[in-house]
Amino acid sequence: MNIYRYEENPLITPADVAPHRPDFEVLGAFNAGVAEYQGETLLLLRVAEKPISEDPNIVKAPVFNVETQQLDILEFRLDDPTYDFEDPRMIRTRDKMEGFAYLTSLSYIRIARSKDGHNFTVDEKPFLYPFNEYQTFGIEDARVTQIGDVYYVNFSAVSEMGVADAMISTKDFVSYEYEGNIFAPENKDVLIFPEKVNGKYYALHRPSLKSIGNLDIWIASSPDLHSWGDHRHLLGIRDGYWDSGRIGGGAVPIKTEKGWLELYHGATKEHRYCMGAVLLDLNDPMKVLARTETPILEPEADYEKNGFFGDVVFGCGTIVEGDVVKMYYGVADTSMACCEMSLAEILQQLEDESR
Amino acid sequence: MNIYRYEENPLITPADVAPHRPDFEVLGAFNAGVAEYQGETLLLLRVAEKPISEDPNIVKAPVFNVETQQLDILEFRLDDPTYDFEDPRMIRTRDKMEGFAYLTSLSYIRIARSKDGHNFTVDEKPFLYPFNEYQTFGIEDARVTQIGDVYYVNFSAVSEMGVADAMISTKDFVSYEYEGNIFAPENKDVLIFPEKVNGKYYALHRPSLKSIGNLDIWIASSPDLHSWGDHRHLLGIRDGYWDSGRIGGGAVPIKTEKGWLELYHGATKEHRYCMGAVLLDLNDPMKVLARTETPILEPEADYEKNGFFGDVVFGCGTIVEGDVVKMYYGVADTSMACCEMSLAEILQQLEDESR
Numbered sequence: 279m280n281i282y283r284y285e286e287n288p289l290i291t292p293a294d295v296a297p298h299r300p301d302f303e304v305l306g307a308f309n310a311g312v313a314e315y316q317g318e319t320l321l322l323l324r325v326a327e328k329p330i331s332e333d334p335n336i337v338k339a340p341v342f343n344v345e346t347q348q349l350d351i352l353e354f355r356l357d358d359p360t361y362d363f364e365d366p367r368m369i370r371t372r373d374k375m376e377g378f379a380y381l382t383s384l385s386y387i388r389i390a391r392s393k394d395g396h397n398f399t400v401d402e403k404p405f406l407y408p409f410n411e412y413q414t415f416g417i418e419d420a421r422v423t424q425i426g427d428v429y430y431v432n433f434s435a436v437s438e439m440g441v442a443d444a445m446i447s448t449k450d451f452v453s454y455e456y457e458g459n460i461f462a463p464e465n466k467d468v469l470i471f472p473e474k475v476n477g478k479y480y481a482l483h484r485p486s487l488k489s490i491g492n493l494d495i496w497i498a499s500s501p502d503l504h505s506w507g508d509h510r511h512l513l514g515i516r517d518g519y520w521d522s523g524r525i526g527g528g529a530v531p532i533k534t535e536k537g538w539l540e541l542y543h544g545a546t547k548e549h550r551y552c553m554g555a556v557l558l559d560l561n562d563p564m565k566v567l568a569r570t571e572t573p574i575l576e577p578e579a580d581y582e583k584n585g586f587f588g589d590v591v592f593g594c595g596t597i598v599e600g601d602v603v604k605m606y607y608g609v610a611d612t613s614m615a616c617c618e619m620s621l622a623e624i625l626q627q628l629e630d631e632s633r
Numbered sequence: 634m635n636i637y638r639y640e641e642n643p644l645i646t647p648a649d650v651a652p653h654r655p656d657f658e659v660l661g662a663f664n665a666g667v668a669e670y671q672g673e674t675l676l677l678l679r680v681a682e683k684p685i686s687e688d689p690n691i692v693k694a695p696v697f698n699v700e701t702q703q704l705d706i707l708e709f710r711l712d713d714p715t716y717d718f719e720d721p722r723m724i725r726t727r728d729k730m731e732g733f734a735y736l737t738s739l740s741y742i743r744i745a746r747s748k749d750g751h752n753f754t755v756d757e758k759p760f761l762y763p764f765n766e767y768q769t770f771g772i773e774d775a776r777v778t779q780i781g782d783v784y785y786v787n788f789s790a791v792s793e794m795g796v797a798d799a800m801i802s803t804k805d806f807v808s809y810e811y812e813g814n815i816f817a818p819e820n821k822d823v824l825i826f827p828e829k830v831n832g833k834y835y836a837l838h839r840p841s842l843k844s845i846g847n848l849d850i851w852i853a854s855s856p857d858l859h860s861w862g863d864h865r866h867l868l869g870i871r872d873g874y875w876d877s878g879r880i881g882g883g884a885v886p887i888k889t890e891k892g893w894l895e896l897y898h899g900a901t902k903e904h905r906y907c908m909g910a911v912l913l914d915l916n917d918p919m920k921v922l923a924r925t926e927t928p929i930l931e932p933e934a935d936y937e938k939n940g941f942f943g944d945v946v947f948g949c950g951t952i953v954e955g956d957v958v959k960m961y962y963g964v965a966d967t968s969m970a971c972c973e974m975s976l977a978e979i980l981q982q983l984e985d986e987s988r
Contacts, residue, residue: 376731377844412866415845439866440846459864462851464842465817487819488841489732490770491795496817498860505855505862509814511767511794 279574279627281617286396288581288613289606295325295388295400298407302327302340305383305586307400308608310390311420312529312595313429315451319597321390321398321606321614322405322420322431326383326586337363339380341415342408352380367587367611384408385416387433389451395597395604395616405451412437412444412459421594423470423530430503432468435459443468443483445503460504464488467495467526470503471538471563479503480563482512482527482540493524495542497564510564513556515544520573521554523547528593529605531558536625537567541574541605543592551590552576553607557628568632574624575605575617585610634929634982636972641751643936643968644961650680650743650755653762657682657695660738660941662755663963665745666775667884667950668784670806674952676745676753676961676969677760677775677786681738681941692718694735696770697763707735722942722966739763740771742788744806750952750959750971760806767792767799767814776949778825778885785858787823790814798823798838800858815859819843822850822881825858826893826918834858835918837867837882837895848879850897852919865919868897868911875928876909878902883948884960886913891980892922896929896960898947906945907931908962912983923987929979930960930972940965 292304305328310321329338329351339352354361354369361379362370368378387406390398406417415436423430428447431454435444440463448454461468467484478499483506485496495513498506515522521544532539538558545551552573559565577589593607603619647659660683665676684693684706694707709716709724716734717725723733742761745753761772770791778785783802786809790799795818803809816823822839833854838861840851850868853861870877876899887894893913900906907928914920932944948962958974 377842379845436845438845439849440840440842441844442864458862460862462816462820462838462840462853462861462864463846464819464840464844483817485795485817485819486843487732487795488843489796489819490734490791490793491818494794498817500860500862501856502860505853505857505860506817507813507815507855507860509797509817 279619279623281575281619283579283615283617284396287579287615288609289396289616290321290323290390290398290400290614292612294398295323296402297327298325298386298404301330303330306612307388307390308611308614309419309592309594310606310608310614311422311431312597312606313422313424313451314597315429317393319392319395320451321392322422323388323390323400323614324385324418324420324608325388325404326385326416326611328383337369337382339369339382340384341380342384342413344411344414349384354380381415381436383416385418385436387417387420387431390614406431406433406446406454409456412439412442414438419466419594421469421530423472425472430457430470432460432470434466440464441466441486457504460506467528469527469530469540471531472533475563476561481506482531484526493526495525495527512564513542513566513569519571520544520546520550520552520576523549528553529596531563532596532598532603532621533560534621534625536628538563539621539624541593541596544573549587549589550577551592553591553593553605555624555628557625568628570627571631572627574619574627575607577609579609579615581613581615582609585612587611591615634974634978636930636974638934638970638972639751642934642970643964644751644971645676645678645745645753645755645969647967649753650678651757652682653680653741653759656685658685661967662743662745663966663968664774664947664949665961665963665969666777666786667952667961668777668779668806669952670784672748674747674750675806676747677777678743678745678755678969679740679773679775679963680743680759681740681966683738692724692737694724694737695739696735697739697768699766699769704739709735736770736791738771740773740791742772742775742786745969761786761788761801761809764811767794767797769793774821774949776824776885778827780827785812785825787815787825789821795819796821796841812859815861822883822898824882824885824895826886827888830918831916836861837886839881848881850880850882867919868921868924870899874926875899875901875905875907875931878904883908884951886918887951887953887958887976888915889976889980891983893918894976894979896948896951899928904942904944905932906947908946908948908960910979910983912980923983925982926986927982929974929982930962932964934964934970936968936970937964940967942966946970
């Protein structure tokens with residue numbers, strides 16, 4: 279696979295984003311959804327901001343308060359035996375180390391705009407900021423599906439009630455309509471197909487399971503984009519592979535002559551995130567035709583290997599122009615990068631490796 | 634709350650059910666969905682059967698094999714250090730004690746029929762037996778919603794891929810149509826309302842969450858019973874109460890003048906299961922009007938306190954005749970019982986305790 283990484287990479291870093299309030303610092307501008315709108319490339323950045331702490335013994339957790347419509351800043355002492363602070367992204371209670379109790383940063387969605395796809399200007403204000411009780415811990419990892427002149431943006435809505443997947447719709451990337459939680463918790467990495475197939479909408483999703491099952495990709499169908507059913511297991515993790523720990527949909531599925539091309543992320547149990555490809559039947563996306571044995575993109579560049587959470591490439595959207603697939607992707611949970619790949623080469627790799 | 638427990642309780646015990654194959658024994662006939670059909674009361678029993686083991690050092694796990702359409706009987710040695718056998722219901726891997734790797738019994742749905750509601754005859758053959766890859770570990774806890782002359786039966790579909798909620802429809806309780814997985818894993822205790830409210834179907838559901846959130850009741854709406862969306866958190870566990878550990882919908886919601894009456898189960902962290910009541914707005918079931926502080930039914934009778942898994946009352950359906958609510962309920966994960974309560978008294982308790 280020939281990968282052309284942009285010379286300007288990383289395209290957007292935390293230094294390019296002013297915090298939304300002066301007592302916060304920007305940790306990351308990453309995992310952006312992608313849209314083409316009025317001749318521009320829009321990146322719906324996940325901006326993660328952290329309350330500045332002067333006291334190194336204090337860890338702060340920002341929580342959106344629905345009643346006041348403001349953030350509450352909770353404070354925890356590092357020597358509090360109830361909590362574990364080992365993972366810098368979260369605060370865990372020692373008796374439930376599998377999950378988290380609070381997040382140390384607040385994520386929300388901010389738009390970066392570009393005329394050439396290389397040089398971006400970040401909006402001054404957030405586009406999607408927590409606005410209800412399902413988003414008190416933040417809004418993460420937007421994906422954008424354009425259907426006609428409506429852009430459907432879905433994202434992880436994180437709160438103490440769980441991690442659900444919610445949706446808004448917009449026609450102008452200024453105002454939006456809230457469309458509710460479209461997938462019940464615990465679910466992430468929802469990717470809505472850009473058109474109906476045999477009269478139904480389809481979406482990939484990635485439930486996180488408590489009692490049994492892996493972090494695998496499922497697929498569902500819908501009559502109306504709001505309600506989803508006929509849930510089926512689509513793609514599993516693979517022992518001994520680069521995607522042995524967890525997988526999840528990445529970019530909005532790309533329609534090709536060979537089938538629906540999904541660029542997905544896979545990670546090892548040690549959290550090294552790569553991107554791979556899977557091909558789904560054009561007339562029945564619940565049918566897997568081919569899957570790459572090897573990744574199409576691995577963390578190799580310095581900005582992919584080092585950052586807030588290193589060894590991560592995490593694509594959430596593409597722009598396809600003829601044979602060129604421009605994949606915008608988050609790197610190291612910190613910044614945004616872009617690479618170009620040949621659509622024909624990806625399809626060839628799928629064919630070669632699925633023999 | 635005046636509770637009239639039937640003198641015949643327990644109405645159905647494992648001794649009343651012949652195993653579906655000679656090398657199995659019946660552990661439980663419990664947690665039945667309830668339907669009225671052609672003048673009879675039908676209980677859609679969850680029958681749990683276990684492969685007989687002659688060797689006390691061997692634990693067996695039955696797994697439905699989709700290819701052969703037969704059960705594979707896996708064998709585990711009690712001294713195998715990889716696994717934990719402390720909970721008799723499951724086999725766990727020692728590095729993932731939160732969940733399970735296999736179940737030691739296979740559950741499926743068998744029908745018991747009665748003309749008087751007290752004396753039941755159990756069908757000779759299963760009604761719903763595992764038939765696809767989502768049910769390899771069994772089918773559990775059916776609920777029945779009658780809409781017109783169609784009975785929709787939803788149940789937990791358990792496999793190594795997760796615990797989803799699936800649905801079939803039937804008009805005669807002999808043949809059925811498979812309607813797919815209607816809720817993605819991990820989810821249980823789905824209760825479909827018996828009619829549309831303001832043009833939409835509604836269902837309660839109970840996601841099991843991995844990273845954050847409690848075992849709480851959520852609600853969703855649907856245009857067609859197959860696809861579900863607009864997921865909202867409805868009812869939470871309560872610290873210090875009888876429902877402090879987990880809750881889940883019990884019986885199909887009952888339409889009353891005061892609102893939709895839901896009889897739900899709640900358990901402590903020590904797994905003592907009681908039944909409580911909650912009242913939802915007639916025109917907007919996503920709105921909670923009242924909730925009982927105290928249970929309406931607690932495990933008190935010997936058959937409720939002792940059994941395969943004691944201290945459990947678990948109602949999955951009711952028959953309402955005027956002021957009489959007949960609640961059929963599983964006891965101690967073993968048998969079925971029935972009690973009668975006054976609808977007016979339940980509503981009065983809701984009013985009194987919600988002041």
